[in-house]
Amino acid sequence: MNPDTQQEPLLAYSSRPNAAAHQDTLPGRYRWWVMALSMAAFTLAFVGWFNESWLYLFENPIWLNRYTEYAIILVFGLWRIRAEKNPYTRKRLIILVTVVTGFWWLIPWLSPMFESYAGYVWSQPVFPALYTLGTLTFFLTLLLVFLFGRRIICGFGCPCVGIRETVGFPFRKVTLRGDWAWRLRHTK
Template identity: 60%
Template sequence: MSEEAIAVPNRPPAANRRVIPVHLMPAEQQRSLAGRYAWQIKTLCWVAFVWAFLGWLNDAWLFQFGSPMWLNRYTEQAIILAFGVWRIVAEKNPYTRKRLIILVINVTVLWWLIPWAWPFIEPHTGYLAGLPAFPALHTPGTITFFLVMTAVFLFGRRVICGWNCPCVGIREVVGFPFRHAAHVPRSPWAWRLRHLKWIWFLLYLGAMWAVTRPANNITSGFLGLFAMLVVLPYFATMLLSPWLGNRGYCRFLCPYGATFGLLNKVGMFRIDYTADSCIRCGKCEKVCDMSIPVWKMGLAHQGKVDTTECMGCGRCITECPTGSLAFRDVRNLLQPSLRQDRKHLLRRVDWRRMAVRWRFAGFVLVMAGVLGGAMHYSGLVGTLNELPIRMGAICGLPVISW
């Protein structure tokens, strides 16, 4: 059965049906609730996961068929684009659709087109290890990574996690059949397992230290081990989605998610919860892929859902039938009356508004700037030179030595 079929019980005959704006629909008629899907769809999606894994395996180790696009590290991005178009067309929740559009564009441009068209080692500060290609945001030390951290501090939502990460890209657009409660462990012990990721976080701190040291057997060995401890669980949890849910890696293991989560916590982001209007229906928990006990947490913490786990997908807010939940971030500092609740998130994009056009133009300009910058600097930042040295030469700055 499809997500749509679950979400709309007892539909009246088409002739009597009235078109209701989504934000006014009862929650049970919205489409964020995870549906039960036919085994054929689940199999198709699982095969896509396997294919993405084989692409990485071939590019990293097997080197068969000359590592063509259909079987290399960009295979995952191609799958995200293909399934992404399908999911964007099928998605009925305007906020999720907007997020999927931005996510698929970001992953396609930043994680596929640029590294594929202009392959060069990304700007590191420090040790050049392995194969990272601009803008591999997950690589410790990248400039983009620190820019993203600033954005997370201001806007929260583990910005990358909901809007840019290929991991979420493939798990959102391919892993959707595994969002249902039948696949997602939500017991108290599963909730406790989220702490596992702090082990990976410590390893990550070690990796950040190692990239600033001169290359030797210890730093190289540690970075190689760290890469394997990140990549293998990344794909393992993907293949285990039928048993771990679609966000197993993000929930339990990802060190970058832990980093962004900490910034969520110390930054300006949280979810506000209004106990007076809450009817304890539990929908906010059911739609959360990270299995956050949303309303219970809000009740226990005086109306604040402030957790390292939230990736800001907004499903709990758009699904809450009473509007008891709302995002809060830096925009609330600038505009205290702003309430980013269900109604706010679900409003349709109104292209007649200048602010909307400016935002869209800004997004296009950023993408074009990144494309142009990548093309330009691909010739300047080469595979054998580290950014501080090259940037020193490019900008006439003194060389930084580590």
């Protein structure tokens, strides 16, 4: 082959250094009892939500309501923080568990604030109070998203991410991975 006609290899940039099915931060296989405990915790969190939303069976301040999920995130979050080796992921888990425990569980539980009703019968309408609180909350959230990106809500303060990153972590090795799943990651 003539050296003058040889082409140099084309360099391409890939946003993912590994294939979609390969990820270095995934855990190894956990023992069956860890996975069973994790599945029981997730089931308890679901039953708590289902009871508070639909069944209305028990009046308990922590168990079998929305606070059940937050208590589970706290317990499993402390375990995940202790077990995590990656310093960035450990800091993210500390923030996530702290925000869910503080802002979603302890503040509403220890100082309950009942939402006012717009146009409540037998009383004055409370439109100014209702809209002032909602507007301030909206613009504060918008400012945080502008400063830190959308991850400020979903990655650092959402109980959905909290339950996935703490209770669901032992199942990460067996979840759907691959190029097809990677392309669908934004559909949620």
